Amino acid sequence: MTDFASEAGSSASAGSAGSPEAVRTRGLTKRFGRQVAVAGIDLVVPRGSFAGLVGPNGAGKTTTLSMITGLLLPDAGSVEVGGVDVWRDPVAVKAHVGVLPEGLRLFERLSGRELLSYNGQIRGIPKEEVARRAEELLKVMDLADSADKLVVDYSTGMRKKIGLAAALLHNPDVLFLDEPFEGVDPVSANTLVEVLQRYTSSGSTVVFSSHVMELVERLCDWVSVMNHGHIVAQGPLSEVRGGHTLNDTLLDLVGARGGGEEGLSWLGSSSI
Amino acid sequence: MAWLFVRLKLRLIAGNLRGDTMRQVGFVFTMIAAVMVAGGGFILMSLLRLAPADVAVDAGMVLFTLLTLMWVVGPLLVFGVDETLDPSRLMLFPLTARQMAAGMFAASATGPWPLASLFFLLGAVVGLSRSATGVLIGLVAVVLQVALCLVGSRAVTTALSRVLRTRRGRDLLAVGVVFVILLTQVPNLMLNQGLGGDPREFLSGLALVVRWGPPGMAAHAIADGGPLGLAEVAIVGLVVLGVGWLWIAALRRAMVTADSSTQVGSVRPSRFDGLLPGGALGAVVAKELKYVRREPRGRMGWMAAIGFSGVLMFSLSSGPHGLEGSALAVAPACIGALMIGLQASNAFGIDGRALWMNAIVYSSDRDVRTDFAGRHLAVSLVAVPLLAVLSIAAALVAGHLPWALPALLTATGLLQVALGVGAVTSVILPYTYPERINAFTSAAPGQGGVAFAGSFGAMLGTSILAFPVVLPVFLGLGWVSVLTVPYGLVVAFAGRRLASTVGYARLPDLLGAVSRPS
Numbered sequence: 001m002t003d004f005a006s007e008a009g010s011s012a013s014a015g016s017a018g019s020p021e022a023v024r025t026r027g028l029t030k031r032f033g034r035q036v037a038v039a040g041i042d043l044v045v046p047r048g049s050f051a052g053l054v055g056p057n058g059a060g061k062t063t064t065l066s067m068i069t070g071l072l073l074p075d076a077g078s079v080e081v082g083g084v085d086v087w088r089d090p091v092a093v094k095a096h097v098g099v100l101p102e103g104l105r106l107f108e109r110l111s112g113r114e115l116l117s118y119n120g121q122i123r124g125i126p127k128e129e130v131a132r133r134a135e136e137l138l139k140v141m142d143l144a145d146s147a148d149k150l151v152v153d154y155s156t157g158m159r160k161k162i163g164l165a166a167a168l169l170h171n172p173d174v175l176f177l178d179e180p181f182e183g184v185d186p187v188s189a190n191t192l193v194e195v196l197q198r199y200t201s202s203g204s205t206v207v208f209s210s211h212v213m214e215l216v217e218r219l220c221d222w223v224s225v226m227n228h229g230h231i232v233a234q235g236p237l238s239e240v241r242g243g244h245t246l247n248d249t250l251l252d253l254v255g256a257r258g259g260g261e262e263g264l265s266w267l268g269s270s271s272i
Numbered sequence: 273m274a275w276l277f278v279r280l281k282l283r284l285i286a287g288n289l290r291g292d293t294m295r296q297v298g299f300v301f302t303m304i305a306a307v308m309v310a311g312g313g314f315i316l317m318s319l320l321r322l323a324p325a326d327v328a329v330d331a332g333m334v335l336f337t338l339l340t341l342m343w344v345v346g347p348l349l350v351f352g353v354d355e356t357l358d359p360s361r362l363m364l365f366p367l368t369a370r371q372m373a374a375g376m377f378a379a380s381a382t383g384p385w386p387l388a389s390l391f392f393l394l395g396a397v398v399g400l401s402r403s404a405t406g407v408l409i410g411l412v413a414v415v416l417q418v419a420l421c422l423v424g425s426r427a428v429t430t431a432l433s434r435v436l437r438t439r440r441g442r443d444l445l446a447v448g449v450v451f452v453i454l455l456t457q458v459p460n461l462m463l464n465q466g467l468g469g470d471p472r473e474f475l476s477g478l479a480l481v482v483r484w485g486p487p488g489m490a491a492h493a494i495a496d497g498g499p500l501g502l503a504e505v506a507i508v509g510l511v512v513l514g515v516g517w518l519w520i521a522a523l524r525r526a527m528v529t530a531d532s533s534t535q536v537g538s539v540r541p542s543r544f545d546g547l548l549p550g551g552a553l554g555a556v557v558a559k560e561l562k563y564v565r566r567e568p569r570g571r572m573g574w575m576a577a578i579g580f581s582g583v584l585m586f587s588l589s590s591g592p593h594g595l596e597g598s599a600l601a602v603a604p605a606c607i608g609a610l611m612i613g614l615q616a617s618n619a620f621g622i623d624g625r626a627l628w629m630n631a632i633v634y635s636s637d638r639d640v641r642t643d644f645a646g647r648h649l650a651v652s653l654v655a656v657p658l659l660a661v662l663s664i665a666a667a668l669v670a671g672h673l674p675w676a677l678p679a680l681l682t683a684t685g686l687l688q689v690a691l692g693v694g695a696v697t698s699v700i701l702p703y704t705y706p707e708r709i710n711a712f713t714s715a716a717p718g719q720g721g722v723a724f725a726g727s728f729g730a731m732l733g734t735s736i737l738a739f740p741v742v743l744p745v746f747l748g749l750g751w752v753s754v755l756t757v758p759y760g761l762v763v764a765f766a767g768r769r770l771a772s773t774v775g776y777a778r779l780p781d782l783l784g785a786v787s788r789p790s
Contacts, residue, residue: 071628073780091635099632105625105787109566110559111539118555122633122643127550148538150566166629 021080022047022174022205023068028077030063037063039229040077045207045222047082050200052216052237053209054246055226056254061209062102064226065178068207069099081174095123098167100160102178108152112143112162115151119166130169137165142191157188164192168199175199177208181215193219213247227254273367277375281382306384310391317395325402327472329495330479332400336417336487339389343421344428345452369524373516376523380422390418396494406497409505413490416508420486423512427519433526443568450572454579486511539566552639556646557653563622564654569705570615570622577611578658585666599746601667601675602753605683606742608662610734612655613690617730618723618786619647619698621705625787631779640779641772648691648764652684659683678753682745685756686738692760692767693733699775701726704788719788737763 023045030038038060045051053061066072068079070086070093079086086093107115113134120130138144141161146154151162160180167175175196181189196219200206210216216223216237223240225233232253233240241249289296317335320328362372380386397410435441482488486508493501493508544561548554564570581604588603620627634640663679703719703726741759744752775782 069632071631071780071783094632094635097632099628101628103625105628107559107623107626107629109563114539114559114562117545118559119629119633121550121555122552122630122639124551127554130550146538148540150539 020047021045022049022082023051023207024080025064025068026078026080028064028067028079029075030060030067030072031075036229038067038074041226041229041231043068043224043231044234045205045224047205048200048203049205049222050196050220051205051207051222051224052220053207053224053226054211054213054216054250055209057211058228059226059254060229061226062178065176065207065209066101069097069101069176070094071099071101095170096173098170098172098175100163100167100175100177100180106151106159106163106166109150111148111150112138112154112158112165113147115162116166116169120169123170125170133169134165137168140191140195141165142188156183157185160184161188161191164195168195172204174205174207177206179210180208181210181212213245213250217241217246225250225253273371273375274378277379278382281379285383303384306388310388313388313392314395314398317392317400318398320396320399325495327475328400329492330475332396332491332495333479333482333488334475336393336396336491337482337485339392340417340421340424340485340487343389343425347425347429369520373520373523376426377422377516380426381418386418386422389421390414393417396491400491400494401497402495403497406494406501409497409501410494413493413501413505413508416505416512417487417490419512420490420508420515423515423519427515427522430519430526431522447568447571447575450575450579453576454583457583552642553646553649556643557650560647560650561653564650567622573615574612574654574658577608577615578662580611581605581608581662582665585662585669598670598672598675598678598748598750600670601663601672602679602682602745604666605659605663605679606686609655609659609683609687610690610731612651612658613687613694613734614727614730616647616651616691616694617697617726618701618703618705619644619694620702620782620786621698623786624704627783627786631783634776634779637772637776640776641768644695644768644771648688648695648768651691652687655687656680656684659687675750678745678750681753682742682756685753685758685760686734686742688757688760688764689738690730690734692764693737694730695764695767695771696774697726697730697733699771699778699782701729702782702785704786719785722785 021044023043025041025043027040027042028038029036029040041060041064043053043064053064055061063072067074068081068086070090074087081093081097084092107118110118116134116137117127117130120133121127125133135144138147141164143158143161143165146158151159154162160183164177164180167177177196180192184192193215196206220237222235223233223237223246224231225240233249237246240246244252285299289299317332320331323331367375393414397407397414401407401410432441479488483492489504490508493504495501496504545558548558564574584607585604588600623630630643634643660676660680663676663683664673666679667673667676701722703722738756738760741752741756745756
């Protein structure tokens, strides 16, 4: 069983041996007032997979990811990342995961380069090593020209890219991305996809949430479908979607079919 | 069209108040203030009647001009561009610029403050007019003056709306607020120091400056009541039309010009960063030093602290109860140190939603302690030289340069105490700083109470803890100041220790508290 505590410093070994699951939650629950956002889910993500967490707005995807990454205290249940309990041994987990949260919450008044440098240094990576990695990441992400602009002036696509660069800087074993492609232009999205595919091909794990089914279908080999705080389907992509497209499968699973044809008779150029 | 805009404005005011008790209370206070300005202004202006005729006219002209200035500058400083009146929100409707101008004029005439201004100005008709024609001309002049305030205010905000929508423009404006507030202290100081000479001469000097400005002419016309007054009213009318035309032109431009906010320059890589040690502590210090420079909310606090201490330096010595002796040198530096230190009473607020970046890394209370230490070191690196300058300046004003030393030592010690206390309030009473700051809110909706408790608690805690070492210095025992720095460092260390233990345990709560939508 490989856990993070025993392999500190050598994160390249992920994927081959040890715990078969990169992420496992048991009965994970979160309530906001009377509303149950996440209702005791058992999420499983196999090691080395490119996993998609999909579902309509308000399904509980963001809340789930926040609890898994230790940013939100669960009301009940447990989370294991790489076989280590997130809330019992945060040191081991935090050193080995990378996170790109929902929204674009970055230190706005640092430049892209300074943001990466800050990020690497608070993680205890030597200054010169941080600078070397940052330069490479900036280049790969096509941000070299904007490296000295303040993050507050970045476009959405640039912010996602610098956020991903910050999440990759310490070479994590598992990467959690919340809506990484939302509001991103096709060129930036392509860069993000290339970097992520290179990352998973080495045996690391990516978990990302998305509304864009085509993208999930193209990238993922594992999907978990959430609706109203429950996991309604989970497994390898081909199993979950059967013979249909993922989009159709999702619409069937969450029961959102039809109802669009009544009313609006005046809309369109055939009416007067 | 105009009526539609008036209803839109009323709807927005009502919608803003729905379900939020704090805002309802705030609105009631606004109404009370507006009624007081209206009533008080009316009475005050009416009372000008009792003054000699020339003094009354001078005061009228100065007050009219002041009111106009307030209208032009006020909305820029306090609200930026508010919802009803931001043309970019109305751009997609099929409206001509003229329709929009009429609508927006009507909307800006709706609300408590335009009415209060009207009453205030009507008081001038009572106070200044000396004949029946004066009253008639006065009524016209007052209406034109209100129109001038509205149109002038709209024209300036519209012309600047492009700048206000860029990040740099808003940053500049935020700093401008402090500058304007400090500027208002200048006449006060001048009078205090006796620089202005006889108040009446001072007034007539001011009146001479504003005599031929449109507000000055409007006030003068009321008092004149004759052909000259009529001509002046006509000129004011023309000016209103002219400014209105400029406003429409600015609107037309604003509706079709692009937002230039992404065309911005780069920052230079800091050479100072190379001197800092690597690792978490150095990284936090480097980040905080950049934030002092680049974050307008932070800059505002620093400028306010230095400016306020500068004002105090002069005002403490004047008046019948003025301070004397070394306290005169020590007090301004200490106030500056306290104000700088109090900014740290919600340390994570300035990080806001970016705090997750630290939260996903920090995995023991030691990490949080390093974070606090970095923040305190960065603040001290900037503050101590500033306090030194303040101390020397205050000692020179007080007339005895050696007093600068106890002043600097005491202020530095006090700063450390404030930082230590601030660390604890940061983790116990964290709150969100709103993205857009103005003079009235310093916290996200619903967190006003926490913000008040936090700053007040920090101030109280600092005062109590600093009392034993600062008081003797104030009383003239200068040598005690030697003890204040070590004492302050001990308090700061203890504060960081306590804060990191509490803070690490509730890191997710902290994150939630400083990431409220605002």
